[in-house]
Amino acid sequence: MHVSSVWLWCGAVVLGALVVSQFFQKPSRALLWMVRSIVLGCLLMVAADAVGNVLGFHLPLNPITVLAAGFLGLPGFAALLVLHLWVLA
Known part of the structure; x- marks a missing residue:
């Protein structure tokens, strides 16, 4: 099933309006x-780098x-790790 980019943009606009x-x-x-999310993201990234x-x-x-x-929390952090290992491995 192919999702049109128009629907993706509509979803992004609705999500942005909610935020x-x-x-x-x-x-x-x-x-x-x-601020809490950004600090948590920094701490996770520094720990991952170490x-x-x-x-x-x-x-x-x-x-x-x-x-x-x-912003995405632990799932977003895990996705970053997987993408990094997938793209560069």
């Missing part, structure tokens, strides 16, 4: 959640990977 509406309803809570140095691989620490690990 923005939550931000305007409770700005301090949303900001705290975003373990990766021992095991022989390096996961790049940049804004995209940190945001993916922070």
Whole structure:
């Protein structure tokens, strides 16, 4: 089954609208959640880099990977590891 890119963009717009509406309803809570997520993503990435140095691989620490690990949590972090190993292995 092929999903049209129009439907993917519609889903992204709806998701973005939900995030923005939550931000305007409770700005301090949303900001705290975003900061906490980014810090958690940084910590996960630094821990992965430390373990990766021992095991022989390096996961790049940049804004995209940190945001993916922070906003998506453990599944996003696992996806980054799998993608890195799949693409570079």
